[in-house]
Amino acid sequence: MKIKLEGVMETLLITLDIRARDYKAEKSVLKDKKSAEIVEQIDYDFSKLENDQKNYVGVLSRAKIMDEQVRKFIQKHPHCHIVSIGSGLDTRFERVDNGTICWYDVDFPEVIEIRKRFFEEGDRVKFIPKSALDPEWTKEIDAKGEPLLIVSEGMIMYLPVEDVKKFLNILTDHFHAFELHLDCVSKRIVNKAKFNKAVSKTKSEYFFGVSKGKEIVELNPKLKQIGYINFTDDFKRWLKGMERIFVPLIYLFNNRLVMYSYERQ
Secondary structure, eight states, X not given: OBOOOXXXXXXXXXXXXXHXXXXXXXXXXXXXXXXXXXXXXXXOOGGGGOXXXXXXXXXXXXHHHHHHHHXXXXXXXXXXXEEEETOTTOOHHHHHOOSSOEEEEEEOHHHHHHHTTTOXXXXXXXXXXSOTTOGGGGGGOOOTTSOEEEEESSXXXXXXXXXXXXXXXXXXXXXXXXXXXXXXXXXXXXXXXXXXXXXXXXXXXXXXXXXXXXXXHHHOTTOEEEEEEETHHHHGGGOOGGGXXXXXXXXXXXXXXXXXXXXXX
């Protein structure tokens, strides 16, 4: 199956490829069989993405920690509704589903069309073919009074700061309450996507980053920060011997998960 994506949309193939290769590894982290099956069906030269070991480990650490935090939310709220923003060909629903949650995948129409080739909608899964910056997508979410979690992995760093603010305002303007989990790059690598070999191949750029997350609250003071995790907390377990001396440096440049809550007064 031929797939042609350009720019930021093409970056979804980077994470898909890494999850697929992880599944075939001797000690798989995510055990993501679905991603491996999808890669087998796609006619695309994944070798051009030049995923090095650093990027491979980084993507797996990010996915693992974000899965853990989503599962914690689900454990507290077994019937919750979860919105995945910029979902691409992500398989998080398959990895965390408890059999009772409801899930929404939001992405550009052309990406959702590709998603439909590999995933099915159902009573608990809905695809929303809209940009995250189009407030119309919020009308498709009906949490039926259940707790709402909004998750975004590998998206917000590609938005200019004014679009990040617009996205955050869409959330607080259209939902009464939610928890928000955002994967962000470090402020230190904004405008430096060229140092990620795979991302540079897609001609994408990082426009927004954070230190420990206060930048999000500065853009929308209605949000309350409730958590921060540097993905190096998991990444460092992959390092051996002398490599560990670089851990403090990796903390400065690695991606981080920032978490917020909102409740309309």
